[in-house]
Amino acid sequence: MKKIILSSEFFNVKDTLTCGQIFRFREFKDGFLVFSTDKCAYAYNDGEKAIIECLDADENYFTNFFDLDRDYASVYYNAENSEFDIIKKSARVGKGIRILNQNSDEALFSFVISQNNNIPRIKGIIERLCGSLGEKKSFYGEEYFAFPTAKKMASESKAFFMETGLGYRADYIRKLAVSIEQGFSLQSLSNLSTEKLRAELLKIYGVGSKVADCVVLFGFHRSDSFPVDTWIERVYREDFNGVLKDRKKINEYFINEFKGDAGYFQQYLFYYKRLLVQDNLTN
DNA sequence: TACCAGGCGCGCG
């Protein structure tokens, strides 16, 4: 077993997991089990330290997944020097948030499910999807299920996805699985510019601008991206005194302001706003 | 009971 140890200054495990970017994790001992594709890691904070435990073979995978080689001090420095008080404030609260490098296919499926939905229910749907179609695995004696392969999902009917609770998104997921199974590759788009990558994602049935923004940010680490959902709309209205209604224009406003820091600042803001409304985000 | 959640497709003008 590999144990990766780093400073907790820019890595708060709980905040990173509950800030809405990932839906597959659960509390375990002093921290959380975190799942990605078919892999699992145990992550926790212990005072000054943040610790990740995983299989030796998965060390590189989780080093990348938790974005450990990035300089978060400079992201935070930019936030601290922002002209907007709400950026400073939210960055202080979410100082330990990192943007994870999720598997792009898993991020795509997850954020298609996320539309017009709430986080606890999104987690439940994904958990049931993994439970019924994912490979059964174990880590530290804890049972978990891999994220299902596209092939496995492609073999299921619409009725199955309805029973899983996907509602009107059932066909989005089924058709996406079929298209990947037939050769569509997200990974092959990874060299495109953010703008072109986003345009390709928008061609997918069930993917609109919000989901596309989440996928480029969380599945491709394009930080020049700023997903606008209902929470961010509230932040815009209440904390930026914004008057625009069109989400596309709100998105342009923030991208213009924050450029390459947009994605990080968006997570600070999203986490901060939800924290004020809901006291427990681990559900 | 109506409204809301990390919205999107579709038809209409």
Place this chain on the structure above:
DNA sequence: CGCGCGCATGGT
């Protein structure tokens, strides 16, 4: 183009 509507589900 932009706009309004319907959409599955479960929680307040």
